[in-house]
Amino acid sequence: MSDHSGVPAAPVPAFEPPYYVAVFSTVRTPEQGGYSETNARMEELVKDVPGFLGMDHAQTPGGLGITVGYFRDADALAEWRSDAEHRAAQKCGRAEWYQSYTLHVAKVERSHGFTRATAG
Structure with a gap:
């Protein structure tokens, strides 16, 4: 997940399978007005989905972004997919x-x- 606290990054831990992952790979346009705010809201909103386990995110210098969301079951993933605010953000993503x-x-x-x- 995006880390703005200065704490060293760490991957989401391994979970007991089975569970689901959604791997979202992107290349963004130069037009990013409103993206940061919407992204922060989506990170906040997905945490409220029962069965959401965590999220990893990486960005390459060349512009490829990869976000991996982890979900306990297919129902949790379906709930996130159908969330109204998430659907609106998806429309903005495709449009802008x-x-x-x-x-x-x-x-x-x-x-x-x-x-x-760690030594110590």
């Missing part, structure tokens, strides 16, 4: 903010993680 995008939805069958122990 995105040159192109791709959405992949997948059921996760295996998941694990690693964190290096």
Whole structure:
């Protein structure tokens, strides 16, 4: 998730499968008026969806953005997909903010993680 606190970034932890991921890859247009505010609102809003597990986001210097949303089940993902404010943001994205995008939805069958122990 976007981190504005200065805390070091960390990926969303591994969850017990099965769960779902929505991988949203984008290239944005030069016109970004209102994008930051809408993005912040979507990050706030999705947290209220029962079954939302977390979100990772990365942006390349070349302009490719990737957001991965994690959801406990298909119902949670469907609730997010049908949210009225989210639908309105999607319309703005297609009309103004995105040159192109791709959405992949997948059921996760295996998941694990690693964190290096710190000296101390």
